[in-house]
Amino acid sequence: MIVVRDLADLRRQRAGLPNPHGLVPTMGFLHEGHLSLVRQAKRECGSVGVSIFVNPSQFGPQEDLAAYPRDLPRDLALLEAEGVDLVWTPEAEALYPRDFQTWVTVDSVSRPLEGERRPGHFRGVATIVATLFHAFEPQRAYFGQKDAQQTVVVRRMTADLAFDVEVVVCPTVREDDGLALSSRNTYLSPEERRAAPVLYRSLSAAAAAFAAGERETERLRELLMAHLKQEPLARTQYVSVADLDTLDELQGPVTRALLSMAVFIGKTRLIDNVVVGDR
16 A cells, blocks of 8 residues: 655556546544445445545634544554555645635535535535545545535536546445444543434434325424434534435425434534435
8 A cells, every 4th residue: 555645646656556546535533434435446446545634624713623533543554454555645734835725616505504504614625625636536536425415515516627537425334323433423422422323313213204105394304303302412403304416405295305414412513314215
């Protein structure tokens, strides 16, 4: 496995790797969710590259950039065990020099949900993903469904800017009790960890109601909220029943939708989602 920090080294090493090349962008502190993306890329591609970069431009001023968990030696050991070909671990100063002033903004699909609560977040996401696409020149890029809005933003950017990259969205990986894997789960105390699966229980209840014939969006939202309210440690920021492509909130009866939520468990903000209906 080749590990590089410099962009010129990355491009030189990438040029010697077979296509199709699969890229897995990460912020490190890897877990089974990240590794599931690597494994799918390994199955489908001639070579696999991974980026490890805690991207400062997608964190707000009151968010956890400084505290975000990091363990590069462990990450590299995990990736080497999975047979990854190339890893890029750039410095923030190299990607965002003092005179940096070019940003990628994906308009309407960045505005609701996470975009409304985290201003500027998706500008940072779109900019770094565009940078990674230029650096690695992958034919496929792998993202997790847990960050559903991110996948919509990246797909829109990829189409609008005519990147020759297939965006592959892989299923959310969960603990046995349903909690979606996330690097931020490490922030949870034991008591909070026991409470955290309430997100998935709420989503599962609404999805089960949909499967049983419930189609009214307001009823689905009520079901999401009702289950969240049963957990004293949960503080709901939003629940949503949205269009899968535009992320606009839906009204009335629906045939398909993205059910999503952001919930604080203690001080830790968790997100989760499920898709209902025929994609």
